[in-house]
Amino acid sequence: MPSTNLTFAQRDEHRAWLASQAALPAGFRVGVTRFDFMPVEAPKPAKMTLTLLALERPTTAFAAMFTRNAFPGAPVIVGRKRLAEPALGAVIINNKISNVCAPGGVETAERICVATAQALGLTPTQVLPCSTGVIGWSLPADAMIAALPRAAAALTSESIMPAAEGIVTTDLYPKIRRAAVGAGSIVAIAKGAGMIEPNMATMLVYILTDIAVPRAELRPMLARAVDASFNAISVDSDTSTSDTVVALASGRVPFGDWGTFERGLHQVCRDLAEDVVRNGEGVRHVIRVTVKNAASLGLARALGKAIVNGPLFKCAVAGNDPNVGRLIQAIGKYVGAHAPGIDLSHLRASLGGIEIFARGVFQLDPAKEAALVAHLKGAELYQSKPGPDGVFAPPVDFPPHERAVELEIDVGNGAASASVLGGDLTHEYVSENADYRS
């Protein structure tokens, strides 16, 4: 469940709410700059935004998790090495090009770190690089290094909003979540809309806190929070080569109740993960699957993922069609292929609180069908309509509500439960990823 239940009728309302969440914790500064460049691999100019997240003093209390994709981006390779360093002072992030399997990619990432360190008075190993965007292209290192002093000159300690806006690619809106913890706070931003089925981390997420949480506490807490949030979402079942979650603690606010801190961290991660799905490419319905009474946590999560990744069920949801046959198919597909011994005879399923399957057979009638359609329509984020050029694009760039298509699967043969979030499969997703060449 989201810890908030927000409804926005207009973009301005959403932006005002984001601004109300955006105050930077003590000890951090943010600076952004934007510039044009000419990619090596493409015939036309492109725009890139450089975002600098800087600590006022380097911190020993930092944590990071990265994609498990077997072709990680160069910044992920460099970032994994940074985990062994004594301290971190800044994160430098670019959008547009992800620096994955490009010739000399690691060397380029390290060059950017050297230039960032020079601009901020740090050593290069105190800088963590992050890149997101097209896979396969090369970073325009010279243009980035030329732009860096402008990002450093823009550093302010007021709002994280410029960074939340600076790191996006196909995102429709910036994503910011915060939690108050003692006299301090946790504030986090995320970037990500497609290629989202994180495996141990998601796209780009930055979590800043002024709480004095030691590294030894922060790292396992981040791993647990990521597992229950970003690892439990899927927009399209694809796993980015750049997924990165970074947590930085400036240590300005003394605190010692790690249970309270961890609850705040989980809340921020869960809310931000839901923001990523709600803003997912082409998503018109968020789908929340709660799996109960499964034999193991792994099975509960896998069943949830099998449902939110089933293309036929996703298409049915897009059409406000309670085609629950496709739902049962998706469960049976997973169990038949990966857990053939599991007893499904006690499985019960409900959609929008309405029981649709029990004791091995569907529980359907025309009245239920009408109620199921109403539940699906109530969770729709916007109506689908092609533009005059035939391209489907969302008409809203803010989340109008936080409702979801609510599925509950009671497996009935164990004690484990899990919640998984996903989205539907729409014309808007196909237009985003086929009609326009990225």
Place this chain on the structure above:
Amino acid sequence: MPSTNLTFAQRDEHRAWLASQAALPAGFRVGVTRFDFMPVEAPKPAKMTLTLLALERPTTAFAAMFTRNAFPGAPVIVGRKRLAEPALGAVIINNKISNVCAPGGVETAERICVATAQALGLTPTQVLPCSTGVIGWSLPADAMIAALPRAAAALTSESIMPAAEGIVTTDLYPKIRRAAVGAGSIVAIAKGAGMIEPNMATMLVYILTDIAVPRAELRPMLARAVDASFNAISVDSDTSTSDTVVALASGRVPFGDWGTFERGLHQVCRDLAEDVVRNGEGVRHVIRVTVKNAASLGLARALGKAIVNGPLFKCAVAGNDPNVGRLIQAIGKYVGAHAPGIDLSHLRASLGGIEIFARGVFQLDPAKEAALVAHLKGAELYQSKPGPDGVFAPPVDFPPHERAVELEIDVGNGAASASVLGGDLTHEYVSENADYRS
């Protein structure tokens, strides 16, 4: 590789070619009837086709494979029991409703068998029932039993075409393949367009032969042929609850060279599997992935499936966009999640015969890009355009050519190879599965 390379400019040419393949082997008869009925679960009337495949004399030489979905349809449950029977005399097939997890489904399937046996002078256990269509609805047993005598009266021994046309649901065209074996033949038909990632069998496939092949030879040969054909395709990664492949031998033509027979069986299964993909829901490009030099057959197949099931790569292909970053992402996603120890440093990838990845980095330039686009456009089956109602539907109901998007992945660390077929992800797929409620 397909054993034929067919090109059709018009529907008539395709139908004439199908007719040239359609002669029934000796010892078989086919009868079809169509009728209206009122489904229990829906407020409007529907049409159903009943297809009867009958042997002139019951045969001991029959084989069948069924879905591994953990919620199999009632006909699959009954069909598995039939494998232990001494002989089979007929198959009764309905479309429109798949009889999956419907109340009393098995009893209904057995009632249909009793009525079929009465019409043909068989015992009920000599009849195999098959159903395909909507999951969750109940079969109209009384209407089906009333229609059965008309199907029996229509039985002829000339052509399998009425059956190939009778078993379809969302298929755009009937699918028939044949192979000559000695003085006899193997003739097979398939139904299936969506919910296609078979696990040990696919949708509905019927393989008829007049060759006198004993049951003990036929069953393992069918398992091997299915594994290399229907189990190596995916339209949308969903696994039907009704997948069924049945092979029947009438025994009219003596023969003893089982190597030759098995080659014919494999050819028919491979060709028919490719027909199923080429006719897949919304498929505008067939994608053929050949994985070479992998550490195991399982890994080779899994990498091929990971590529043809990657939604972002599928969308790129739909847009004739050689977004090879998404291809490498799909490989890395699978290996990172399921085979993290594998060495990928020797991996080479080509698209349309053009090398795109080697030694850990992309091998791209603008000239290659143009050639890759040309390869993708050359494999397109039709142009995408919405109708006046905004719904996308294929403008052709025949396969204009047998070209495919050709991918070769040389893993470089083993000796196993596999070929996997899939399709792109298109507006036509979304329209088929979301815009119209099925």
